[in-house]
Amino acid sequence: METAAPSPDWAHRTAELLEAVRARSPLVQCITNTVVQNVTANVLLALGASPAMVDAPTEAGPFARVADALLVNTGTPHAEPRVAALEAAHAARDAGTPWVLDPVAVGSLPVRTALARDLLGLHPTVLRGNASEVLALLGDSAGGRGVDSTVGTEDARLASVQASTGRLVAAVAVSGPVDLLVAPGTGVVRVANGTDLLTRITGGGCALGAVVAAFTSVAPDDAGAAAVAATAVHTIAAELAAREAGGPGTFQPLFLDRLASLTPEDVVREARITVEAEPASLVVPA
Amino acid sequence: METAAPSPDWAHRTAELLEAVRARSPLVQCITNTVVQNVTANVLLALGASPAMVDAPTEAGPFARVADALLVNTGTPHAEPRVAALEAAHAARDAGTPWVLDPVAVGSLPVRTALARDLLGLHPTVLRGNASEVLALLGDSAGGRGVDSTVGTEDARLASVQASTGRLVAAVAVSGPVDLLVAPGTGVVRVANGTDLLTRITGGGCALGAVVAAFTSVAPDDAGAAAVAATAVHTIAAELAAREAGGPGTFQPLFLDRLASLTPEDVVREARITVEAEPASLVVPA
Amino acid sequence: METAAPSPDWAHRTAELLEAVRARSPLVQCITNTVVQNVTANVLLALGASPAMVDAPTEAGPFARVADALLVNTGTPHAEPRVAALEAAHAARDAGTPWVLDPVAVGSLPVRTALARDLLGLHPTVLRGNASEVLALLGDSAGGRGVDSTVGTEDARLASVQASTGRLVAAVAVSGPVDLLVAPGTGVVRVANGTDLLTRITGGGCALGAVVAAFTSVAPDDAGAAAVAATAVHTIAAELAAREAGGPGTFQPLFLDRLASLTPEDVVREARITVEAEPASLVVPA
Numbered sequence: 001m002e003t004a005a006p007s008p009d010w011a012h013r014t015a016e017l018l019e020a021v022r023a024r025s026p027l028v029q030c031i032t033n034t035v036v037q038n039v040t041a042n043v044l045l046a047l048g049a050s051p052a053m054v055d056a057p058t059e060a061g062p063f064a065r066v067a068d069a070l071l072v073n074t075g076t077p078h079a080e081p082r083v084a085a086l087e088a089a090h091a092a093r094d095a096g097t098p099w100v101l102d103p104v105a106v107g108s109l110p111v112r113t114a115l116a117r118d119l120l121g122l123h124p125t126v127l128r129g130n131a132s133e134v135l136a137l138l139g140d141s142a143g144g145r146g147v148d149s150t151v152g153t154e155d156a157r158l159a160s161v162q163a164s165t166g167r168l169v170a171a172v173a174v175s176g177p178v179d180l181l182v183a184p185g186t187g188v189v190r191v192a193n194g195t196d197l198l199t200r201i202t203g204g205g206c207a208l209g210a211v212v213a214a215f216t217s218v219a220p221d222d223a224g225a226a227a228v229a230a231t232a233v234h235t236i237a238a239e240l241a242a243r244e245a246g247g248p249g250t251f252q253p254l255f256l257d258r259l260a261s262l263t264p265e266d267v268v269r270e271a272r273i274t275v276e277a278e279p280a281s282l283v284v285p286a
Numbered sequence: 287m288e289t290a291a292p293s294p295d296w297a298h299r300t301a302e303l304l305e306a307v308r309a310r311s312p313l314v315q316c317i318t319n320t321v322v323q324n325v326t327a328n329v330l331l332a333l334g335a336s337p338a339m340v341d342a343p344t345e346a347g348p349f350a351r352v353a354d355a356l357l358v359n360t361g362t363p364h365a366e367p368r369v370a371a372l373e374a375a376h377a378a379r380d381a382g383t384p385w386v387l388d389p390v391a392v393g394s395l396p397v398r399t400a401l402a403r404d405l406l407g408l409h410p411t412v413l414r415g416n417a418s419e420v421l422a423l424l425g426d427s428a429g430g431r432g433v434d435s436t437v438g439t440e441d442a443r444l445a446s447v448q449a450s451t452g453r454l455v456a457a458v459a460v461s462g463p464v465d466l467l468v469a470p471g472t473g474v475v476r477v478a479n480g481t482d483l484l485t486r487i488t489g490g491g492c493a494l495g496a497v498v499a500a501f502t503s504v505a506p507d508d509a510g511a512a513a514v515a516a517t518a519v520h521t522i523a524a525e526l527a528a529r530e531a532g533g534p535g536t537f538q539p540l541f542l543d544r545l546a547s548l549t550p551e552d553v554v555r556e557a558r559i560t561v562e563a564e565p566a567s568l569v570v571p572a
Numbered sequence: 573m574e575t576a577a578p579s580p581d582w583a584h585r586t587a588e589l590l591e592a593v594r595a596r597s598p599l600v601q602c603i604t605n606t607v608v609q610n611v612t613a614n615v616l617l618a619l620g621a622s623p624a625m626v627d628a629p630t631e632a633g634p635f636a637r638v639a640d641a642l643l644v645n646t647g648t649p650h651a652e653p654r655v656a657a658l659e660a661a662h663a664a665r666d667a668g669t670p671w672v673l674d675p676v677a678v679g680s681l682p683v684r685t686a687l688a689r690d691l692l693g694l695h696p697t698v699l700r701g702n703a704s705e706v707l708a709l710l711g712d713s714a715g716g717r718g719v720d721s722t723v724g725t726e727d728a729r730l731a732s733v734q735a736s737t738g739r740l741v742a743a744v745a746v747s748g749p750v751d752l753l754v755a756p757g758t759g760v761v762r763v764a765n766g767t768d769l770l771t772r773i774t775g776g777g778c779a780l781g782a783v784v785a786a787f788t789s790v791a792p793d794d795a796g797a798a799a800v801a802a803t804a805v806h807t808i809a810a811e812l813a814a815r816e817a818g819g820p821g822t823f824q825p826l827f828l829d830r831l832a833s834l835t836p837e838d839v840v841r842e843a844r845i846t847v848e849a850e851p852a853s854l855v856v857p858a
Contacts, residue, residue, distance in 0.1 A: 110631060
């Protein structure tokens with residue numbers, strides 16, 4: 001890893017984008033798995049965005065044209081949401097709607113892996129996942145490591161740099177104990193906020209995909225900034241909630257409360273964001 | 287708006303119907319969207335009713351014959367729940383099971399709009415939605431305004447009056463900051479209880495549809511009374527919960543607690559229900 | 573009922589198995605109804621297990637070969653999960669993956685009843701349900717009483733003994749105010765822990781099915797012990813949470829907290845487990 005320094009600039013940029021999300025209340029279409037639909041909608045509402053779980057074929061495409069952002073998550077890839085996902089991603093691409101792909105558990109599971117590869121070919125604005133998922137999906141170019149739960153976020157750094165510099169996606173967000181955000185415009189950014197409790201509830205990561213989508217709507221030409229700010233807001237709210245929680249159960253309502261009440265000052269005070277020295281770090285080693 | 291006065295009679299009627307729901311513990315079949323199935327079931331359980339999310343084709347119809355009430359919500363209109371919804375609505379009509387139609391987001395979205403129109407033709411006992419949804423669905427007769435989130439509840443008054451006096455439905459419940467309930471037997475009733483937090487969680491409105499269904503089972507010949515009482519109970523419990531909540535996250539469990547513990551005295555003390563002077567107000571202007 | 577005595581041995585065995593689950597963090601595949609997917613995943617995470625809601629056809633089978641345990645719940649039997657359930661159950665049987673069948677509301681509802689009978693023919697490791705469901709599913713051999721909500725757990729004793737001694741299943745777990753666990757190796761065991769609040773939330777029973785599955789992974793040759801320990805852990809955590817809860821809403825997060833923090837000492841102190849004197853009690857009356 002190259003030298004990195006705390007970035008007060010990123011903390012302030014995050015606070016600004018949070019206020020922009022709340023001011024705009026973006027309409028965020030979510031085609032996501034049935035396990036986390038409810039928590040995803042509640043996270044968006046707490047954030048100040050407007051969720052719309054429009055995932056039926058023939059509705060999903062037209063809606064993606066008018067939505068402010070779109071999330072596609074492959075967690076429960078039944079036939080109708082699969083059709084809806086492809087329809088919406090095509091429409092988003094055509095209409096310029098920013099969209100996020102969250103390739104849950106891709107790798108050895110065949111249906112979602114095929115779907116995620118098709119979706120990746122439609123150039124999502126942001127690819128978000130854990131390191132195993134990102135590597136599995138970008139595997140053909142990154143060397144193919146498949147899903148491996150022992151993979152750390154740093155292992156996904158090179159593949160993420162390649163995918164974003166090669167314009168496969170505009171930014172990559174890799175979740176982990178320290179989140180890794182990669183985009184040509186922002187370089188390699190790390191967010192060290194968070195809490196283990198996010199891994200002890202379902203939807204901790206999936207809902208982040210929706211938050212990233214919400215932020216892309218207020219930074220349409222800077223997907224990297226959207227990914228950084230969304231990640232910081234999500235993990236700071238979680239960190240604050242964890243200080244009050246008695247366990248994973250009480251953590252959930254407190255997380256939504258903190259997301260709703262998070263101030264720009266909270267963001268600036270709590271953010272632990274570091275940036276690799278030079279965007280030149282994005283140059284892929286030959 | 288015509289003159290309206292606070293109605294202690296309605297507060298007492300609401301308290302009586304709440305006790306009737308708890309005494310009977312009605313079996314309420316819900317064919318609802320996957321985003322809010324869980325919260326809907328929990329709201330019914332907290333209320334003292336018995337939820338049954340029977341939404342598979344060939345099961346939904348027979349079940350609607352034996353259930354005490356039925357909710358059909360169009361939020362995630364996939365193929366199987368669509369078939370189940372029509373099957374259940376037909377069976378409910380034939381068997382005399384009271385049922386509620388909640389046409390989530392009808393208007394420009396084609397699948398749910400076609401479904402909701404088909405369901406409306408089967409004469410739901412109560413039509414429940416926000417003003418935009420009610421107007422979009424009743425549009426042919428009301429002039430057709432489509433979905434518009436800036437529409438207020440009062441804008442849906444005329445269409446609601448027409449739909450209920452024309453026996454398209456027995457009652458209409460329009461949700462908003464002040465809820466509007468319309469039925470030939472009750473006239474135009476407004477319930478001013480509630481909290482903005484109901485709009486900051488997913489399912490705040492959808493679960494109300496299930497609560498209305500539960501109340502129709504104890505007032506089968508007075509859909510208007512059921513709609514008023516359900517709305518008052520739901521929004522009073524929410525209002526009491528909001529006083530203790532730290533945000534939208536902690537609001538949810540507190541709402542369920544208050545729904546479970548709500549006393550007739552709470553209802554009488556807190557209800558802000560007003561009635562337009564004369565049922566004659568239901569006469570549709572020529 | 574034969575004589576029964578409190579069993580400190582069972583309390584210690586339960587505590588040991590709880591620690592084994594936490595140490596192994598078993599991967600538990602859940603094909604369950606959409607109403608309770610979220611709470612089921614959260615219960616497994618709180619327990620220390622790793623949930624995977626893999627319920628799409630062609631993914632479910634291969635996954636069941638590598639999962640540590642499988643739950644199949646028939647609560648919302650749509651076409652794709654039905655195919656996935658049969659695929660996964662076949663794979664589990666072939667691969668030796670322990671699995672639990674939870675036949676939600678079987679009896680008069682035709683789709684799930686046919687599915688549950690097919691699944692029962694694949695010899696689940698544990699059959700878990702309330703007394704009505706267990707009797708409805710085992711009806712052909714037990715006399716056929718159908719779904720009847722007035723049936724108590726003791727009414728399912730004989731059918732459970734017959735099913736387990738006849739090797740239709742390795743163990744039967746019947747939920748009720750006092751849970752009844754039956755297996756050839758353990759005899760007839762009763763767990764008297766719990767709280768009425770488990771019946772005032774959705775998923776109280778369904779999530780227990782997933783907990784039983786998690787425990788089967790650490791006691792693969794002793795399904796009865798897994799069923800007893802899972803039931804005791806689930807109901808003790810619920811009982812402790814109920815002491816702090818203000819109603820069914822706050823009960824839910826507190827239940828997850830208590831499940832996550834439950835110590836072996838808590839288990840030994842709180843367990844109310846009794847055993848019928850002799851495994852010979854399993855001999856079916858001629």
